[in-house]
Amino acid sequence: MKVKIKDLRPNPYRNLESCPVDKERVDNLIKSINETGFWSNILARERNGKFEVAYGHHRLVALKKVFKPDDEVDIPVKELDDATMLKIMATENHEHWGLIPSVRCDAVKEAKKFLEDPANKEILSNLPGVTERLRSKNYPIGAKIIADFLGDNYSEFSVWETLKIIKLVDEKELAKEVADSMPSMNSINNFLEANKVVNVTLKHQKLAAKEIKRIGNLNLNSMKETLNDARIGLLAEKRYLRVKVKDLVPNPLVKDFPVFEGAVEKCINHIKEAWFNKFFVGREKNGRYEIAVGMHWLEALKRLCKLGKLSWDMDVHFHCMKISDGDMIRIHANKACPIDWDKIDDEEYEDYDKK
Numbered sequence: 192m193k194v195k196i197k198d199l200r201p202n203p204y205r206n207l208e209s210c211p212v213d214k215e216r217v218d219n220l221i222k223s224i225n226e227t228g229f230w231s232n233i234l235a236r237e238r239n240g241k242f243e244v245a246y247g248h249h250r251l252v253a254l255k256k257v258f259k260p261d262d263e264v265d266i267p268v269k270e271l272d273d274a275t276m277l278k279i280m281a282t283e284n285h286e287h288w289g290l291i292p293s294v295r296c297d298a299v300k301e302a303k304k305f306l307e308d309p310a311n312k313e314i315l316s317n318l319p320g321v322t323e324r325l326r327s328k329n330y331p332i333g334a335k336i337i338a339d340f341l342g343d344n345y346s347e348f349s350v351w352e353t354l355k356i357i358k359l360v361d362e363k364e365l366a367k368e369v370a371d372s373m374p375s376m377n378s379i380n381n382f383l384e385a386n387k388v389v390n391v392t393l394k395h396q397k398l399a400a401k402e403i404k405r406i407g408n409l410n411l412n413s414m415k416e417t418l419n420d421a422r423i424g425l426l427a428e429k430r431y432l433r434v435k436v437k438d439l440v441p442n443p444l445v446k447d448f449p450v451f452e453g454a455v456e457k458c459i460n461h462i463k464e465a466w467f468n469k470f471f472v473g474r475e476k477n478g479r480y481e482i483a484v485g486m487h488w489l490e491a492l493k494r495l496c497k498l499g500k501l502s503w504d505m506d507v508h509f510h511c512m513k514i515s516d517g518d519m520i521r522i523h524a525n526k527a528c529p530i531d532w533d534k535i536d537d538e539e540y541e542d543y544d545k546k
Contacts, residue, residue, distance in 0.1 A: 192265065192266065192267070192268045193263045193264070193265055194235070194242050194263060194264060194265075194266055194268070195260070195261055195262070195263050196254055196255055196258045196259065196260050196261070196262050196263070196264065197260035197261065198240070198241050198242050199235070199241075199242050199244060199251055199254070199255075200241050200242065200243045200244065201243070201244055201248055201251065202243060202244055202245055202246070202248070202276055202279070202280045203243060203276065204273075204276055204277045204280040204301050205248065205280045205283075205284070205297075206297045207248075209293040209294060209296075209297050209371060210284050210287070210288060210293075210294055210297065212248055212249050212252050213249065213287070216249050217249050217252050217253050217256070220249055220250055220253035221253045221256055221257055224253060224254070224257050225257065229254065229257075229264055231264070231265060231266050231267065232247050232250055233246070233247030233250050233251065233266045233267075234246055234247065234266075234267055234269065234271075234279075235266055235267070235268050235269075236268065236269060236270065236271040236276070237268055242266075242268060243276070245271055245275070245276055245279045245280075246279050246280075246282075246283045248283070273305065273311075274305070274311070274314050274340075277298075277301055277302060277305055278340070278341060278342060280298065280301075281298040281301075281302070281341050281342070281344070281345070282342065282344060284297070284298060285298075285344040285345075290349070290375060290376070291374060291375075292353070292356060292370055292371075292373055292374075292375065292376055292379055293370055293371045293372075295345075295349065295353045296353055296356060296357055296360075296370055298341060298345070299337055299341075299345070299350055299353040299354060299357065300357055302337045302340055302341055303332050303337055303354075306332045306336065306337065306340060307332050314340075315332075315336070318336055318339045318340055319339055333354075334347050334348075334350040334351035334354055335347045335350075337350045337354075338350045349376075352376050353376075356370050356376075356379060359383075363393060365379075365383070365393075365396065366393045366396035366397045366400060368396070368397045368400045368401070369382055369396055369397075369399075369400040372400045372401070372403070372404045373400070373403075373404075373409075374409070375409075377409075378409040381409060381410065381411045381414055382399075382400075382403075382414055382418075384411055385411055385414035385415040385418050386418055388415055389415055389418040389419050389422060391418050391421055391422045395418065395421035395422050395426075396418075396421070398421040398426040399414070399417045399418045399420070399421040399426065401426075402417050402420070402421070402426050403417055423518070423521050423522050424512075424514060424515075424518035424521060424522055430510075430511040430512075431508070431509075431510060431511075432480075432508075432509045432510075432511050433506040433507065433508060433509070434480050434506065434507060434509045435503065435504050435505065435506060435507075436492050436493070436496055436501070436502075436503050436504070436505050436507060437496075437503040437504065438478070438479055438480050439471065439479075439480050439482060439489055439492075439507070439509075440479050440480065440481055440482065441481075441482055441486055441489060442473070442481060442482055442483055442486065442519055442523055443481055444516055444519050444520050444523075445486075445519075445520065445523050448486055450486075450487070450490055451487065454487040455487050455490050455491050455494070458487050458488050458490070458491035459491045459494065459495065462491060462492070462495060462501075463500075467488075467492065467501075467505075467507060470485075470507070470508035470509065470510055471484065471485040471488070471489070471507065471508065471509045471510065472484040472485065472509075472510045472512065472522070473485075473509065473510075473511065473512070473514070473519075474511060474512055474513065474514045474519070475511050480509055480511065481519070483514060483518075483519050483522040483523060484522060484523070486523075492505075492507070
């Protein structure tokens, strides 16, 4: 059937935010269309004078980039019911995105909503896992029934796991951004285990999820550390800067900070052997950079500059954040040395601990 480009619509069950089209794939299709013309691999249905694409969303985007809105293309149009459109969406997403949790959550949530609708009772009744008791009463739709509906790509266990994540998000125990950003169910489970220990709010979960995605470290201990960093304010909005040593100042809100000579010596030795490859965390105030984390490193740098071993104009990495006075104190309390230094003199540590 000849269909105008402007009348084509995506599958109503496909979430284009969690399952966006792949730009590289679209670019390749545009090149192919320009070189050899449009070869139809789109299936659509007609609804209210418009045409909803069941599958072929990358081609849909490519067509809209190549042709004008009033141009026509010849595509197959069939009578497809909502159940078929939903199943096609789940299959297409699985083929392109695999086991990514956000994709599975979309498919399972839509299938559950569809099967719970009384208007679809006949479709529900024809599924193999549905008993007479379930047909006659409004029992909750479980993992086995959803798996039977969606087909071979969705096992009962994977649907059960997905329903668990959906429930946690709905009950505000897990930030949606976590489910949307993690690459596997195993990484979400690690996140949940880590948060049992750290126990942070949804706001801090969102910050942690963003940072975990950025650094790509999905092991349990790393997630615990990242969640804790979110809790104490280390993952606030950051600017990654290079600043001069002479512009760094100690945390002004921490009075009488004790300098552990053992820690400073370790910092100095590290700089001499491997150069300075650490970063500072803090805030900018009146043209200076106040350190929240890295006080012993700062002391080591200053001593080496005074000795002429380093230049005061040397650039160092600085994570500049919007940090309140309270967070400056809180970050220091959680991150200050000597927690990273196993062999600092015990008497030094005990004196500091008493303070």
